Amino acid sequence: MRQLTVDLGERSYPIFIGEGILERIGEFFEERSIHKNSPMLIITDKHVAVHHLDQVTLHLEQAGYKVHVKIVPPGERSKSLAVLEDVIGAALKGGLDRRSTIIALGGGVVGDLAGFVAASYMRGIRYVQIATTIQAHDSSVGGKVGVNHPFAKNIIGAFHQPELVLFDIATLRTLPLRDIRSGLSEVLKEGLIWDADFVAWFDRNTEALLALDSDALQHALYEGIRIKAHIVSLDERENDLRAILNLGHTIGHALEAVAGYNQLLHGEAISIGMVGAAKLAVRMGCPAEVYTETKRLLSKLALPVKLPENLDVDEIMSAMMHDKKFKEGLMVFILPTAIGTVEIRKGVQSDLVREVVTELKRED
Amino acid sequence: MRQLTVDLGERSYPIFIGEGILERIGEFFEERSIHKNSPMLIITDKHVAVHHLDQVTLHLEQAGYKVHVKIVPPGERSKSLAVLEDVIGAALKGGLDRRSTIIALGGGVVGDLAGFVAASYMRGIRYVQIATTIQAHDSSVGGKVGVNHPFAKNIIGAFHQPELVLFDIATLRTLPLRDIRSGLSEVLKEGLIWDADFVAWFDRNTEALLALDSDALQHALYEGIRIKAHIVSLDERENDLRAILNLGHTIGHALEAVAGYNQLLHGEAISIGMVGAAKLAVRMGCPAEVYTETKRLLSKLALPVKLPENLDVDEIMSAMMHDKKFKEGLMVFILPTAIGTVEIRKGVQSDLVREVVTELKRED
Numbered sequence: 001m002r003q004l005t006v007d008l009g010e011r012s013y014p015i016f017i018g019e020g021i022l023e024r025i026g027e028f029f030e031e032r033s034i035h036k037n038s039p040m041l042i043i044t045d046k047h048v049a050v051h052h053l054d055q056v057t058l059h060l061e062q063a064g065y066k067v068h069v070k071i072v073p074p075g076e077r078s079k080s081l082a083v084l085e086d087v088i089g090a091a092l093k094g095g096l097d098r099r100s101t102i103i104a105l106g107g108g109v110v111g112d113l114a115g116f117v118a119a120s121y122m123r124g125i126r127y128v129q130i131a132t133t134i135q136a137h138d139s140s141v142g143g144k145v146g147v148n149h150p151f152a153k154n155i156i157g158a159f160h161q162p163e164l165v166l167f168d169i170a171t172l173r174t175l176p177l178r179d180i181r182s183g184l185s186e187v188l189k190e191g192l193i194w195d196a197d198f199v200a201w202f203d204r205n206t207e208a209l210l211a212l213d214s215d216a217l218q219h220a221l222y223e224g225i226r227i228k229a230h231i232v233s234l235d236e237r238e239n240d241l242r243a244i245l246n247l248g249h250t251i252g253h254a255l256e257a258v259a260g261y262n263q264l265l266h267g268e269a270i271s272i273g274m275v276g277a278a279k280l281a282v283r284m285g286c287p288a289e290v291y292t293e294t295k296r297l298l299s300k301l302a303l304p305v306k307l308p309e310n311l312d313v314d315e316i317m318s319a320m321m322h323d324k325k326f327k328e329g330l331m332v333f334i335l336p337t338a339i340g341t342v343e344i345r346k347g348v349q350s351d352l353v354r355e356v357v358t359e360l361k362r363e364d
Numbered sequence: 365m366r367q368l369t370v371d372l373g374e375r376s377y378p379i380f381i382g383e384g385i386l387e388r389i390g391e392f393f394e395e396r397s398i399h400k401n402s403p404m405l406i407i408t409d410k411h412v413a414v415h416h417l418d419q420v421t422l423h424l425e426q427a428g429y430k431v432h433v434k435i436v437p438p439g440e441r442s443k444s445l446a447v448l449e450d451v452i453g454a455a456l457k458g459g460l461d462r463r464s465t466i467i468a469l470g471g472g473v474v475g476d477l478a479g480f481v482a483a484s485y486m487r488g489i490r491y492v493q494i495a496t497t498i499q500a501h502d503s504s505v506g507g508k509v510g511v512n513h514p515f516a517k518n519i520i521g522a523f524h525q526p527e528l529v530l531f532d533i534a535t536l537r538t539l540p541l542r543d544i545r546s547g548l549s550e551v552l553k554e555g556l557i558w559d560a561d562f563v564a565w566f567d568r569n570t571e572a573l574l575a576l577d578s579d580a581l582q583h584a585l586y587e588g589i590r591i592k593a594h595i596v597s598l599d600e601r602e603n604d605l606r607a608i609l610n611l612g613h614t615i616g617h618a619l620e621a622v623a624g625y626n627q628l629l630h631g632e633a634i635s636i637g638m639v640g641a642a643k644l645a646v647r648m649g650c651p652a653e654v655y656t657e658t659k660r661l662l663s664k665l666a667l668p669v670k671l672p673e674n675l676d677v678d679e680i681m682s683a684m685m686h687d688k689k690f691k692e693g694l695m696v697f698i699l700p701t702a703i704g705t706v707e708i709r710k711g712v713q714s715d716l717v718r719e720v721v722t723e724l725k726r727e728d
Binding site: 085093123146150155156157159 | 445446448449452453456457483484485486487488508510513514515516519520521522523
């Protein structure tokens with residue numbers, strides 16, 4: 001088992017990564033002083049519930065916790081204010097009070113939703129994330145929680161740190177391979193922005209990761225989380241540095257919006273976005289290797305590196321202009337300047353971005 | 365003009381109370397470094413808009429601010445997630461970014477809604493409250509913002525402090541007398557929990573306050589805000605002491621819930637609630653004067669001190685049991701032990717509370 005701490009002063013919290021954690025969940029909760037007298041609410045989706053809900057509920061009840069459950073529909077559409085209202089209704093019916101804990105059992109969507117429930121219920125109660133996807137390594141660090149607005153993704157939310165995050169590698173074995181690949185896209189991203197050694201390790205271990213080798217997965221999650229946690233601890237409220245975590249997200253979010261959040265998984269959209277950012281970097285003077293290596297590493301994971309034919313460049317550009325990362329109308333990009341290093345480039349010309357996005361349709 | 369500062373470390377902010385403040389609004393914004401390059405959004409309701417919106421917009425635009433406006437329906441029903449979504453849509457359409465400011469132009473409902481918009485839009489942007497009611501003296505201090513759930517009031521929200529709060533006494537002259545009285549109910553409450561001298565001043569100046577005398581109103585607002593700000597600064601996150609601000613609210617919130625948020629104004633419900641809390645205090649051994657004086661002072665303001673005939677005691681008791689102030693099923697009450705002093709009493713018997721609520725129907 002591996003453990004690390006997200007260092008945020010009095011809001012610091014531990015993350016555990018290992019095998020068989022769910023069977024010992026009561027110990028982890030007790031160790032963290034999660035309160036037993038107030039009822040708790042597990043928020044999960046029906047896919048995750050099938051595999052893991054009974055086990056989690058059983059072990060928590062055996063440890064003496066009072067557990068209520070709310071199952072939401074799977075997928076991005078549950079990150080809405082309507083579902084938030086429904087879940088808060090379940091919290092009220094369950095009698096949750098200010099000392100209660102919300103438990104997010106699932107991936108990024110459930111984590112973002114449940115975290116915002118915890119942030120806003122009675123103006124903030126505690127929450128624990130039981131992460132069941134690789135993708136969740138990203139949302140489990142940094143305290144960004146929230147839901148979507150019909151006009152824009154992740155626009156309604158809060159910074160709210162969990163009390164505890166648990167990754168049981170066993171849960172990853174129930175994921176479709178496509179989700180594994182998509183999750184690894186964002187783990188690789190942490191290396192691409194900060195740590196060339198980890199990228200080299202990732203390159204050597206791609207096959208082991210895709211084969212769900214336990215040691216490889218634990219190491220990849222540990223490193224991805226370590227890098228993200230380090231950056232977040234330097235800039236919790238995203239004043240400047242933290243923005244580098246958005247490598248690939250400017251184009252990626254626009255692709256998700258235009259594709260309707262369904263055609264592309266998040267990590268797939270980010271994969272295409274990272275190739276786009278690398279192309280842009282090369283056009284602005286960075287070494288060509290930045291682009292060829294980024295593309296090679298993502299292709300090795302069998303992730304998409306090319307813009308789907310059906311997506312319209314005008315719509316993508318328009319979606320990007322609504323992205324909340326643009327201050328005062330200027331386009332800002334996170335550009336890879338070498339493998340393992342990025343910079344925040346302001347005032348990028350939108351014409352150049354359009355050229356790059358157009359070229360993304362013609363990738364091999 | 366009177367000025368005070370709510371002292372919350374790096375989240376401290378100033379409150380100005382005076383005549384003619386709206387004509388000089390640009391100066392106050394500039395003094396507080398409210399950003400001019402990012403668009404702002406004024407959130408108000410249609411009643412307030414009729415009287416003050418043109419003036420506020422004009423003076424802000426003259427000072428060089430880019431102003432968008434969103435008018436919501438008046439009344440408690442605008443404190444909903446549906447209206448929140450609608451307002452956030454307006455913020456997105458207006459192009460508000462992370463450096464933008466939300467302006468709450470109105471009373472407590474607009475302040476709570478707009479404050480939660482500011483707390484959750486892009487995970488938190490700045491907001492300014494231009495308070496147009498006496499009641500808003502309460503919501504303008506302490507950073508409690510939020511909306512209602514169909515099952516419970518104020519259950520979805522955040523702690524989010526404003527940048528600046530402005531009270532222009534001129535705006536109070538457009539209020540119905542009933543709103544003036546309701547607002548003064550909560551100003552008097554600040555005295556009842558903390559400051560017998562202010563209660564004595566209030567008693568001597570009740571007629572001047574109801575006649576909207578400028579000096580009397582400025583002094584009452586100043587003192588009410590000063591007391592509340594002092595208590596909030598001692599306990600920003602409501603861990604213990606801050607709960608005393610809820611004198612009259614346990615019964616009062618239940619009355620509002622049962623009456624459907626329409627029959628009783630907030631200050632009216634709190635007035636009945638304070639009489640109830642005083643009765644309860646006397647039943648538990650406090651001097652009879654606590655009850656007779658509380659009732660006399662509220663009656664002098666022509667506020668209701670008796671439970672409306674149509675409200676059902678069982679429903680009121682049931683609504684109280686859902687109140688978020690009850691930890692682990694125990695009933696907690698703020699009890700006045702003398703004029704100007706209260707205590708937090710835990711483990712109050714619900715049978716005794718029921719007797720007191722029943723007696724509240726029989727007040728003279």
